Structure formats: structure tokens, C-alpha cells
């Protein structure tokens with residue numbers, strides 16, 4: 001099977017002569033279609049920089065990023081923007097919903113821009129909001145719904161165009177533990193039902209335990225990799241805790 005994401009020897013430097021930070025240091029890995037992969041690591045290890053470089057928000061200094069067969073590191077700014085709109089989905093810690101649009105309009109927006117007809121949009125939005133259990137809030141505005149519901153709306157918005165790859169950056173960061181669990185179960189379900197490939201950055205062991213594989217980053221390099229395989233979620237969680245301890249990471253969740 002061909003990889004959906006190929007990361008080849010990427011490096012990212014910040015600053016200029018005399019004051020250079022090497023945030024990503026010769027990092028390579030691949031992600032297969034349908035994987036739910038986690039990126040973990042201590043503060044300052046390069047997680048956000050990596051996510052930004054993979055998701056066309058920032059550029060690598062050297063190396064290549066290939067998504068769905070397309071070398072995105074060779075695209076110009078306009079090409080990157082188009083690629084981002086057409087092939088990628090994003091879920092951020094702070095939701096980024098548009099306050100003046102209803103939940104339905106927030107989710108439907110990308111499809112409207114793509115020129116999908118109204119009745120088809122209705123079918124797609126109905127289907128995904130049923131899976132995410134947010135159908136009852138479709139006519140509400142973001143300020144009228146809870147944080148957990150907002151994040152599931154953001155999740156529906158990210159997935160509605162059936163992107164090649166969805167990037168989630170600390171998606172449970174602003175949620176309480178119950179809302180986090182509901183969101184993560186939803187992500188797991190969408191990953192399985194729609195075969196959506198998800199790459200999620202988190203510092204939280206419980207959140208990470210929903211993924212199938214985790215790359216641990218330290219000083220911009222891959223420090224360790226663990227695969228859930230046939231482990232239960234709890235066994236995987238314990239394994240994550242062990243690696244986190246080795247890494248000197250912070251753990252703030254227990255089952």
C-alpha cells in the first residue's frame with residue numbers, strides 16, 4: 001500500500017546567523033492510509049513546528065514532504081493554499097468556528113465553496129452530524145453550544161470534504177475530561193467508518209491512547225515509536241506513560 005504521507009529527512013531552522021534554533025533535525029517517517037497517528041514529546045521538542053511543516057502552514061528548511069503522491073515542499077504559496085483547501089482538514093485546540101454562521105453553515109461552508117449542490121450538502125452534513133451526535137444543534141450559533149459540542153462541530157467541518165489527511169493540534173486541550181472522551185470516541189469512529197487518516201499532536205497520554213501508533217519527538221528527532229497493535233487502550237496508555245517517563249514528559253491524565 002502506498003503511504004499517504006511521506007516525510008523525508010526534513011529539517012527546520014529558525015533565526016539567522018549566530019542565533020539559530022534547529023527545531024526539526026533530520027526527521028523521516030511514513031503514514032499509511034487510514035492510520036490514526038499521534039505525535040508526542042516534551043515542551044519545545046518540535047511538535048508544533050513539525051505539524052506546521054507537514055500541513056503547509058510553514059516551510060521546511062530542507063527535506064521533502066509528500067502527501068498523497070504530491071511533493072508539497074515544491075509548491076509555491078498559491079499551490080500550497082489550494083492544496084490545503086482541497087486535501088487537508090484541521091482541528092485546533094481553540095475550535096476557530098465562525099461566530100456569525102450557524103453550526104450547519106460552519107460545517108457546510110467548505111462544500112458550498114466547492115460548488116456542491118444544496119441537497120447533496122444537506123445529505124453529507126446530516127450524515128456526519130449524526131455520527132458526531134450534534135444534529136440537534138445544527139441551527140444554533142457557536143456561542144449557544146458547549147465547548148465539547150464546538151469541538152465536534154470543528155471535527156465535522158474538518159472531515160466534511162473527505163480530506164486526504166486531517167491534522168489535529170491538541171484537540172482536547174480546551175475540553176473537560178468528559179467532553180474529551182466524547183470527542184476522542186468520535187474521532188476514533190470517523191477514523192474507522194470513513195477511513196480518514198488523522199495525525200494528532202498531543203502532550204496528553206490519555207488523548208494519545210486513542211491512536212494506533214505514536215511517534216515520540218525529542219530535540220526535533222524521533223526518540224521512540226510505539227504501536228497499539230492488539231493491546232487494549234489501557235495497556236497502550238501504560239506504554240505511553242512509560243515512554244513519557246523516559247522522555248521526562250508531563251502526564252496529566254489517568255484512567
Ligand SMILES: Nc1ncnc2c1ncn2[C@@H]1O[C@H](COP(=O)(O)OP(=O)(O)OP(=O)(O)O)[C@@H](O)[C@H]1O
Nearest residue numbers: 014015021023041042043044045046047048049050
Ligand atoms: N518562530 C520561531 N522562532 C524561533 N524559534 C522557534 C519558533 N517556533 C519554535 N521555535 C523553537 O523551536 C523549538 C520547537 O518548538 P515547538 O513549538 O515546535 O515545540 P513543541 O514541541 O510544539 O512545544 P510545546 O509543547 O511547548 O508547544 C523550540 O526550541 C522553540 O523555541
